[in-house]
Amino acid sequence: MGVQRWAMGRSPWVLHFNTGSCNGCDIEVVATLTPRYDIERFGIFLKGSPRHADVLMVTGPITRQVKDRLIRVYEQMAEPKFVVAVGSCCISGGVFSNCGKGACYNVYAGLDSLLPVDAYVPGCPPKPEAIIDGITKLVKKIKEEK
Amino acid sequence: MSIFLEACRSLLKPKATLRYPLGGKDLLQIPDGYRGKMALKREACIGCTICEKDCPSSAITIITDQKGKRPVFYLDRCMFCGQCKESCPTKAISFTKDFENASYDRKTMEVR
Amino acid sequence: MDVISSTFQLFIFPGFLFFILLSFLFEWVDRKLYAAMQRRIGPLYTGPLGLLQPIADFIKLIKKEDLTPKYSDKKIFNSVPLLMCALMLTVMLILPVAGESGVISFTGDVIFAIAAMTLFCILIFLAGFSSMSPYPLLGAERAVLLLLGFEIPLMLSIAGCCIASGSIEVSAIVSWQASHGWNIFGPQLLGFAIFLVAIQAELERIPFDIPDAEQEIVAGWMTEYSGRKLALIRMARNLELVFMSALAATLYLGGPMGLAPHWAEGIAFPVYFLLKTVAILLILTIIRGIFARVRIDQMVAFAWRYLIPLSFLQVALTLIWRLI
Amino acid sequence: MSSSYERIFNLPLGPQHPALKEPVLLDLKVEGEHVVDVALDVSYNHRGMEKAAEYRTYVQDLYLIERICGICNIAHTLSFCQCVEGLHGKEIPERAKYLRVIAEELERIQSHLLWLGVAAHEIGFDTFFMYIWLDREISLDLMEEFAGNRITTSYNAIGGVKRDMTPEVANKMKKGMDKLEERVKFYKKVVLSERTVMKRTMGIGILRRDAAIQLNAVGPTLRASGVDMDARADDPYAAHSLVPFKVVTDDGCDAFSRIIVRLDETLESINMIRYCIEKLPPGPLLQRLPRRVPAGDFLTRVEAPRGELVHFLRADGSDKPYRYKVKTPTFSNLAPLREMLRSKGKYVVNVADVPVILASIDPCFSCTSRNEVVKSS
Numbered sequence: 011m012g013v014q015r016w017a018m019g020r021s022p023w024v025l026h027f028n029t030g031s032c033n034g035c036d037i038e039v040v041a042t043l044t045p046r047y048d049i050e051r052f053g054i055f056l057k058g059s060p061r062h063a064d065v066l067m068v069t070g071p072i073t074r075q076v077k078d079r080l081i082r083v084y085e086q087m088a089e090p091k092f093v094v095a096v097g098s099c100c101i102s103g104g105v106f107s108n109c110g111k112g113a114c115y116n117v118y119a120g121l122d123s124l125l126p127v128d129a130y131v132p133g134c135p136p137k138p139e140a141i142i143d144g145i146t147k148l149v150k151k152i153k154e155e156k
Numbered sequence: 157m158s159i160f161l162e163a164c165r166s167l168l169k170p171k172a173t174l175r176y177p178l179g180g181k182d183l184l185q186i187p188d189g190y191r192g193k194m195a196l197k198r199e200a201c202i203g204c205t206i207c208e209k210d211c212p213s214s215a216i217t218i219i220t221d222q223k224g225k226r227p228v229f230y231l232d233r234c235m236f237c238g239q240c241k242e243s244c245p246t247k248a249i250s251f252t253k254d255f256e257n258a259s260y261d262r263k264t265m266e267v268r
Numbered sequence: 269m270d271v272i273s274s275t276f277q278l279f280i281f282p283g284f285l286f287f288i289l290l291s292f293l294f295e296w297v298d299r300k301l302y303a304a305m306q307r308r309i310g311p312l313y314t315g316p317l318g319l320l321q322p323i324a325d326f327i328k329l330i331k332k333e334d335l336t337p338k339y340s341d342k343k344i345f346n347s348v349p350l351l352m353c354a355l356m357l358t359v360m361l362i363l364p365v366a367g368e369s370g371v372i373s374f375t376g377d378v379i380f381a382i383a384a385m386t387l388f389c390i391l392i393f394l395a396g397f398s399s400m401s402p403y404p405l406l407g408a409e410r411a412v413l414l415l416l417g418f419e420i421p422l423m424l425s426i427a428g429c430c431i432a433s434g435s436i437e438v439s440a441i442v443s444w445q446a447s448h449g450w451n452i453f454g455p456q457l458l459g460f461a462i463f464l465v466a467i468q469a470e471l472e473r474i475p476f477d478i479p480d481a482e483q484e485i486v487a488g489w490m491t492e493y494s495g496r497k498l499a500l501i502r503m504a505r506n507l508e509l510v511f512m513s514a515l516a517a518t519l520y521l522g523g524p525m526g527l528a529p530h531w532a533e534g535i536a537f538p539v540y541f542l543l544k545t546v547a548i549l550l551i552l553t554i555i556r557g558i559f560a561r562v563r564i565d566q567m568v569a570f571a572w573r574y575l576i577p578l579s580f581l582q583v584a585l586t587l588i589w590r591l592i
Numbered sequence: 593m594s595s596s597y598e599r600i601f602n603l604p605l606g607p608q609h610p611a612l613k614e615p616v617l618l619d620l621k622v623e624g625e626h627v628v629d630v631a632l633d634v635s636y637n638h639r640g641m642e643k644a645a646e647y648r649t650y651v652q653d654l655y656l657i658e659r660i661c662g663i664c665n666i667a668h669t670l671s672f673c674q675c676v677e678g679l680h681g682k683e684i685p686e687r688a689k690y691l692r693v694i695a696e697e698l699e700r701i702q703s704h705l706l707w708l709g710v711a712a713h714e715i716g717f718d719t720f721f722m723y724i725w726l727d728r729e730i731s732l733d734l735m736e737e738f739a740g741n742r743i744t745t746s747y748n749a750i751g752g753v754k755r756d757m758t759p760e761v762a763n764k765m766k767k768g769m770d771k772l773e774e775r776v777k778f779y780k781k782v783v784l785s786e787r788t789v790m791k792r793t794m795g796i797g798i799l800r801r802d803a804a805i806q807l808n809a810v811g812p813t814l815r816a817s818g819v820d821m822d823a824r825a826d827d828p829y830a831a832h833s834l835v836p837f838k839v840v841t842d843d844g845c846d847a848f849s850r851i852i853v854r855l856d857e858t859l860e861s862i863n864m865i866r867y868c869i870e871k872l873p874p875g876p877l878l879q880r881l882p883r884r885v886p887a888g889d890f891l892t893r894v895e896a897p898r899g900e901l902v903h904f905l906r907a908d909g910s911d912k913p914y915r916y917k918v919k920t921p922t923f924s925n926l927a928p929l930r931e932m933l934r935s936k937g938k939y940v941v942n943v944a945d946v947p948v949i950l951a952s953i954d955p956c957f958s959c960t961s962r963n964e965v966v967k968s969s
Binding site for chain 3: 604
Binding site for chain 4: 060105
C-alpha cells in the first residue's frame, strides 16, 4: 500500500522509554523537540502513551529490573511498530556490559537480545542531529520495506 | 504578560531551527575538538595494544593484518570518551567530525 | 434537482467533506502558529509547508492495528469514537457557511448546539470510564469537573446573544447582526471574552487541558485508545475546534455575512466565513501558547468566582440595553 | 468493605511516564484528586555501578563514574579525580583548578536551565519550556567547543584536565555569558510576573526549615528552605576558595522559591565563569600520576548542580579501587520528597501537583539507584 507507507513515514510518533540511562541520551532526545532541532518538522510527536506511538525509542542500558516493563510497553504498542536504540549503552550495554574484566551483573548486553531493533544510533550521548539522522534513516527504511 | 510580548516578538523573528538534514547541512557548525567517529593512521600505529587495555567499554579489539597488530573500533560499544587518543603513544588515533553513524545493522558499525 | 442539490449540500459543500477538510486545515494552522510562537517551524516536509501533515496522521492511524484493552467495557469503548464523530458532523450542519442559514435550520438550533457540546463532554466521560484503567478514569473525572466550571458561563454568554437578537435560531441571529451590526460591538464584548475562555475549556486546550494533561495523567481519557479509534477521536476533536470557532464567528462576528456585490455572494460568503473562523482560531492558539496549565480546583474556583458572575452581569447588561 | 477503602485507589506514576524521563515508580495512594501517601521505587536504574568500578582500572573508572549521571557528569568525575589525587597526595596545577571551576559552573548553568525548562513543561507551559531550551543551547555550544561533547564531556582527567582553553573559546564564552545573563534575567522577570506559573508553584511542595534540616535535604532544595549551606563555600575544592561567590538562599520553602534559588544561582555561576576567565593563570594542565594508587581511604564533597555529592574511595595499592561509594544529592532529597508529597491537615497535595513537586527537587534517579528489590516468587 503506497498511501499507507507514505503516511507511516510522514508521522512516526515516538514513545521515549528510559531503561536506566544516565540521562544524557534522554536529555538529547527531549532536546530534539526544542526550537533548534524541531523534530515536529518530520511530523513527529513525543507521545506519552504506548497505545499512540509507532516508534519505541529506547535509551540507556537495559537493567534487569526494567526489562519486563520494557517488553510490556512494547507489547502495548499497536502494529506496525518500530524500535530505535539510542546511545551506545542501549545498543550493546556500552561501558556497563562485558568489559572483558567482569560483566555488570544487572545489565543486559544490548537491546537486540530482547526486541527486534530497526535502527541504531551510536554515541554517548548522540548529538540531537545524530538522533534526527537516525530517525530519517528509519523513515527511509519504513518507506522502502513493509 | 512578558511572555506574551516575547511570543509576539518570536513570531516576527527568524526561526531558530537548523534545517538539518534537508538543506541545512552547511549551517551546522561542529567545533574542531568534537569527538565524532574515530580514524586510525595505519602508518603511525605500532600495534602496542595500549588503546585496547585502556578502553573503558572494550570497544577496541586487536587484529593482525599484513603489517602486524592493529586495533578495530566497534562503534556500537564506543563511548566516544577519547581515552584511546590520550593513551596512544604515537598519536595514530584521531577523532573526526563525523557524527552520522546511525545504521540498520549492528555488525556494520565498526571502524577498520 | 432538489435532491441532488441537497445531497451535494449535505455531503460535499458545506457538508461533511468540507468540514472534515476544514478540520485538517485547522489542525495545521494551529500547529504551525503554535510552533512559530516558540520559534520553531512546525510540520514542514509533508506536502507544501506541511499542509498534508494532519491527513498523514489520520491515514496512518486508520491503518494501524486497533487494540481494545482486555478489561474495558467493549461496547461503550468501541462506540464512543464513532458517536463523537457523528455528533460533531451533525451539529456542524447548523453552521451558516454560504448564507444566512446552514444546511439545516430550525427554531431552537442554538439550544441544539449547546446540548451537543454537553453531550460531547459526556462522551468524553464515557470514553474514559469504559477504559477501566487509572489514567483514563482520572481524566474522565476531571472532564466532568471541568464541565461544572465552564458550562454555565458558556450557556449564559450564548444566551446574551439570543437576548440581543430576540431569537434562538442561528439564522435569525446572523440576519439580525447583518442589519444591526456585529454583536461584538455591543454589550456582548464581555460575552465574547467569556465565550472564548469557556470554549478553551470545552476544547481542553492549555490553560484548561486538564483532562488530558500529558505530564500528569499521560493522555487522560484517550490513553487507551489506539489505531482508528484514536484517529476518529482526533478528528472529532478537530471538528469540535472548527465548530467552536465557527460558532464564535457566527454569534459574535456576524457569521458569513459581509460586504459583497449580490452576484459574488456565493464566493464571498464562504471566504468571509473562513477568514472569521481562522481569526478566532488564531486567538485561541495564542491563548494556548502563553499560559501554563491551571489545576482543576483552581479552574473551577476561577469559573465560579469570576466567570459566572461576569456572565450574569453580561446577560443583565444585554437585557437593560435591549429594554432601552 | 468500608467506604474509605473504596475511595482510596492506587495511581502508579511510572516507570514509563511522560512527566518522568527516568524509570521510577511513584505509587500514589489517591483519594479523589488528593494524594494520601506515596511509595517510591527507584530501583529501575540500578546498573551495578559500584561493583563495576571495582573491576576496572582507575583510567577506565573515570569514564564509568562519568556515566553515573549524564547531566552532572563533571561533578562526578571531579569527585573521582579528587579522590585519586588525594590518595596520591598531589596538588594539581593552578590552571587546571580554574578550568575545573569553569567546567563545573558551565555544567551548573546547563543543568539549572534544563531543570527550569522541565519545570515549565511539568506545569504545561510549553512555550516557556521551548524558549529556555533554546537558550540552553548556548551553554551546550560552549560546552561542545570547550570540552568536545555536548553532555558527557570527559573533561576532567586524573591529575588535571584534558583540554586547554584557547583565547577564541574564552572570547566566545564571554559573549555567551553576556547573552545568557540577559536571558536568565528575562526568565526571572517572567517567573515573577506570570500569574499561572505562580499559581502552580506557590505553596506547593512545602518543606519547612527545621524539616529540611532534620530530613537531610541538600542543594537548592535545602537553600530554598532558608538554610545557608553549600559545599563550595563550606569546604572549598578546586579553585573555589579563590573565586568569590554568594550562597543564594530563599525563605519561601516551596517550589516557587526553588525556581528563584536556581535562577539566582545561574546568575552567580555566570559571574564566576567571567571571573575565572579573567583570572585564568598560565601553566600546565595535567600533572601525570602513576596508575597505581597508594592504599588508603579518601572522601570528597562536591557541590553538584543538584546538591552535595559525596564520593568515597578505598584503595588497596593496586590499579583498581577496592571499594567505591557514591552518595548523590537526589538520594538525600528523597526523604524530604516523601514529606512534600503527603497531604497533611491543611496542606493538600493534588495529583496535578505531583510532577511539579517531583521536579522541584530536580531528581536524578540514575544517580540514586544503588539497590534492587528482588521479589521471591
